[in-house]
Amino acid sequence: MHEQVMTxxxxxxxxxxxxxxxxxxxxxxxEHVYTIYLSPNEEMERGFIFRPGQFNMLYVYGIGEAAxxxxxxxxxxxxxxxxxxxxGTVTSALSKFKKGDYIGIRGPFxxxxxxxxxxxxxxxxxxxxxxxxxxxxxxxxxxxxxKDYGKVYILYGARTPQDLLYRVxxxxxxKLFDVEVHVTVDRGDQSWKGNIGFAAQLLSxxxxxxxxxxxxxxxxxxxxxxTVEDLLEKGLSAENVYLSLERNMKCAIGLCGxxxxxxxxxxxxxxVFSYPEISYLFEKKEI
Amino acid sequence: xxxxxxxxxxxxxxxxxxxxxxxLKTLLSCxxxxxxxxxxxxxxxxxxxxxxxxxxxxxxxxxxxxxxRGMIRIQTIGPGEVLGWSWLIHPYRWHxxxxxxxxxxxxxxxxxxxxxxxxxxxxxxxxxxxxxSQVLENRMKATRLQLLDVYGLDRIERG
Numbered sequence: 001m002h003e004q005v006m007t008x009x010x011x012x013x014x015x016x017x018x019x020x021x022x023x024x025x026x027x028x029x030x031e032h033v034y035t036i037y038l039s040p041n042e043e044m045e046r047g048f049i050f051r052p053g054q055f056n057m058l059y060v061y062g063i064g065e066a067a068x069x070x071x072x073x074x075x076x077x078x079x080x081x082x083x084x085x086x087x088g089t090v091t092s093a094l095s096k097f098k099k100g101d102y103i104g105i106r107g108p109f110x111x112x113x114x115x116x117x118x119x120x121x122x123x124x125x126x127x128x129x130x131x132x133x134x135x136x137x138x139x140x141x142x143x144x145x146x147k148d149y150g151k152v153y154i155l156y157g158a159r160t161p162q163d164l165l166y167r168v169x170x171x172x173x174x175k176l177f178d179v180e181v182h183v184t185v186d187r188g189d190q191s192w193k194g195n196i197g198f199a200a201q202l203l204s205x206x207x208x209x210x211x212x213x214x215x216x217x218x219x220x221x222x223x224x225x226x227t228v229e230d231l232l233e234k235g236l237s238a239e240n241v242y243l244s245l246e247r248n249m250k251c252a253i254g255l256c257g258x259x260x261x262x263x264x265x266x267x268x269x270x271x272v273f274s275y276p277e278i279s280y281l282f283e284k285k286e287i
Numbered sequence: 288x289x290x291x292x293x294x295x296x297x298x299x300x301x302x303x304x305x306x307x308x309x310x311l312k313t314l315l316s317c318x319x320x321x322x323x324x325x326x327x328x329x330x331x332x333x334x335x336x337x338x339x340x341x342x343x344x345x346x347x348x349x350x351x352x353x354x355x356r357g358m359i360r361i362q363t364i365g366p367g368e369v370l371g372w373s374w375l376i377h378p379y380r381w382h383x384x385x386x387x388x389x390x391x392x393x394x395x396x397x398x399x400x401x402x403x404x405x406x407x408x409x410x411x412x413x414x415x416x417x418x419x420s421q422v423l424e425n426r427m428k429a430t431r432l433q434l435l436d437v438y439g440l441d442r443i444e445r446g
Contacts, residue, residue, distance in 0.1 A: 129438035159438040186433045188348070188360040193388045196348065196363045198432045204301075205365055220437040226428070 015253050018059040018104030019044060021080075023097050029083060030163050033130060034095050035071070038080040038105065048077055051112030052137030053244060053272045057252050058082065058094060059104030066090040067249035067267070069134035070108060075144060080105075083133035083165065109252040111272045113138045113242060118214040121240075122150035124206070126227050128157045128199045128219025132165050134244050134271075135218050139173065146178060151213075153206050154181045157199025157223070161185050161192045180206060200227040203234060210235030216272075218244040225282065228275060241275040293318060297394060300341045301367045302418065310411050317400035322392050323347075329370070329385040336373035336381050338395045342366055345391030350384040362429075363388065369422050374398025375415070 021044065025037035036058075040048050050070055059065045066088070072081035086095050097103065115138055123142060127135050142152050154173060158164045164183065174181035182202040184195035195202065199219065215231050217224050224243050231241055247259035247266045254268030262281040264270065275282075294315055298304060303311060321340070323329060329340065329347060340347070347370055349362045361383070364370045373381050375398070405412030 157438075159436070163438065184363075186436070186438065188363075190350075190358050190360065192360060193346075194363075195346070195365065196360050198429045201429055204367060222432070222435060222437040226432060 015106060015109075016251065018057070018065075018106050020102045021105045023099055023101045023103065024079065025099055026095070026097060029165050032086050033083060033163075033165065034086065035081060035083045036094065036097070038082070038103075040077070040080060048080060048108070050074060050108035050137075052115055052141055053112035053134055054108035054110050055134075055249070055252075055271065056080070056082065056105050056107030057109070057249070058084075058090070059106065060090055060093045060097075061104060063093045064090045065104075065106075065250070066094070067109075067246075067252060069244075069271075071133040071136045073140035073144075074137055075140065083130065083136075085130045106252060109249075109267055111270055113216050113244075113272050114214075114274075115141045119145075119148045120150065120212075122152070122209050122213040124153040124155065124208060124213055124215040124231075126155045126199060126202075126215060126217045126219070126231075128223035128227075129159065129163070130165065131217075131219030131223075131244070132156055135216060136166065136169075138216060143173075143176075143179070150209070152179045153208075154179060155184075155199060155202040155206075156182070157184045157186070157202070157219070159185065160187050161189075161194070182206070198226070199223055200230040203227075203230050208234055208236065210237075214240045214242070216242045216244075221245070228282075238275045238279060242272055243275060243278070244271045245273065245278070246271060293320060293394075296320070296343070297341070300343065300394065302341055302369050302422075306414070310414055313404050313408065313411050314396065314401070317397040317404070319395050319397075320392075321395045323387040323390070325387055325390055327387045327391075329387065329391075330381045331384045332381055334381050336371060336379045337398050339369060339371035339374050339398060340364075341394040341396070342368050342370060343392040343394065345387060345389040345393075347385050347391055348388045350386060352384075361433075362426075369419075372419050372423060375402070375419055 021038045021040060023036060024039040026034055028034045052074060055067050055069045057065045058068050068082040068084055071083045072079060084091050086092055125135050142149055170183060173179050182205055184197050184199060184202055188196040213236055215236060217227050228241055245266050247261060249267045250256045250258040252267045254265040259266035342364055344366050347364045348360045351359050351361055353359045373379060405415055
C-alpha cells in the first residue's frame with residue numbers, strides 16, 4: 001500500500017490571511033540561492049498538510065509576498081523547507097532573516113505532482129536550476145514508497161558546478177542501487193569531472209520504457225520546452241509528461257489574474273500541469 | 288580483438304546500431320578498439336583530424352583555451368555518443384582539445400580510410416553524412432541552449 005499520508009490540501013479559514021511562522025534556520029546553497037527552514041507551531045503543523053509540488057506565499061511584513069515551492073518532505077511536517085532564488089525585493093529581504101525571526105505564510109496552494117496517480121510506472125524526473133526544489137518532495141515520496149514504482153531516473157542540469165543544489169543529497173541518491181542519477185552543467189572547468197551540456201542531453205544516457213514512463217519536468221520555461229520536445233521524440237506520450245510552470249503569483253487563489261496563462265490560473269489550476277493541458281499555450285509568444 | 292567480436296560490439300553502439308550490414312562491414316574495415324586513461328588526451332586543437340570515436344564507456348571533455356579565462360570545458364561526450372566530425376570536413380583539423388575525464392573505452396574509426404570509402408561508395412558516403420548531420424544538428428541545438436544561459440534567465444520570484 002502506498003504510504004502517502006499527505007493527500008489533502010490544507011483547509012484554510014481565510015486563504016488571504018498570513019499566519020506567523022518562525023524561522024529555524026537559513027542556509028545558503030549557492031551564491032544566489034538559499035534554503036529557509038520554518039518551524040510551524042503545533043496548531044499550524046496539523047494544518048500544514050501539502051502535496052509535492054505545492055507552494056506557499058511567504059510574506060515579509062512591510063515588503064511583500066513571494067510564491068515559493070515547498071521543497072521538504074510531505075512526511076516531515078515539523079519543518080517546512082523552501083529553497084529560494086534571491087532575485088527580487090521580497091526574496092532579497094527574506095535572505096536577511098535569521099534563526100528565531102518570524103515571517104508570514106499562506107498556503108499551501110496549487111496542484112501537485114501526480115505521485116499517486118503514477119504508481120507502477122517508471123519515473124523520470126528532469127530538473128533544471130532551481131527547478132529541483134519543487135521536485136525534491138517527489139523524490140522523497142518516491143524513495144519512501146520505492147516499491148510502488150518502477151525505475152526512477154533523476155536528471156539534473158545547472159548553470160555551473162557551483163550552482164548545483166542539494167549536492168549532498170544528489171550524491172546520496174546517486175549511490176542508491178535503484179535510482180539512476182545524472183547531473184550536467186552548462187559550463188564547467190577543469191576541476192569538474194561530470195557532464196557538461198544541456199539538461200535534456202542526459203536523456204541519451206538512459207533507456208526509457210516509452211510506454212511505461214512518466215516524466216516530471218521543472219526548470220526555466222526554455223529548458224522545459226526543449227526537454228519536452230526530446231521526451232516526445234523519445235516516444236513518451238504527451239499525457240505522461242508533467243510540467244510545473246511559474247508566473248507572478250499574487251493572490252494564489254485564482255482571483256487576481258496576475259498568473260493567468262490563457263484560460264488557466266497557474267496558482268489555482270497549476271503550477272503542475274500535464275503537457276496536453278497547456279501544450280497549445282506553451283508555444284504562444286503572447287502568453 | 289577478433290573482427291566478429293568487433294562487429295558485435297560495434298552493432299551495439301546507438302550511432303550505428305541500425306546501419307545496413309554492408310555499410311557496417313565497410314566501417315569495420317576502418318575500426319579499432321581503443322582505451323584511454325583518465326587525463327589522457329585523445330586529440331589536441333590544431334592537429335590533423337584523422338579519426339572519430341564512438342564512445343562505449345567513460346567520458347571525454349572538449350576543452351578550449353580561453354586566454355585569460357584559462358582552460359574552458361565546453362562539452363562532454365559520454366557512452367553511446369560520437370566524438371569528432373572534423374575528419375569529415377575540410378581542412379580536417381581539430382578545433383578543440385579532447386581529454387578523457389574518466390577511463391574511456393571507445394571505437395576509433397580511421398577518418399582518412401573512411402573518406403576514401405565515402406568517395407568510392409556514394410551510398411555509404413551519404414549514409415555517413417546523414418548520420419553526422421544529425422550529430423551536428425543536436426550539438427548545434429545544445430550549444431545554442433547553453434549560450435542562452437537559461438538558468439540565468441530564471442528570474443521569477445519562486446523557489
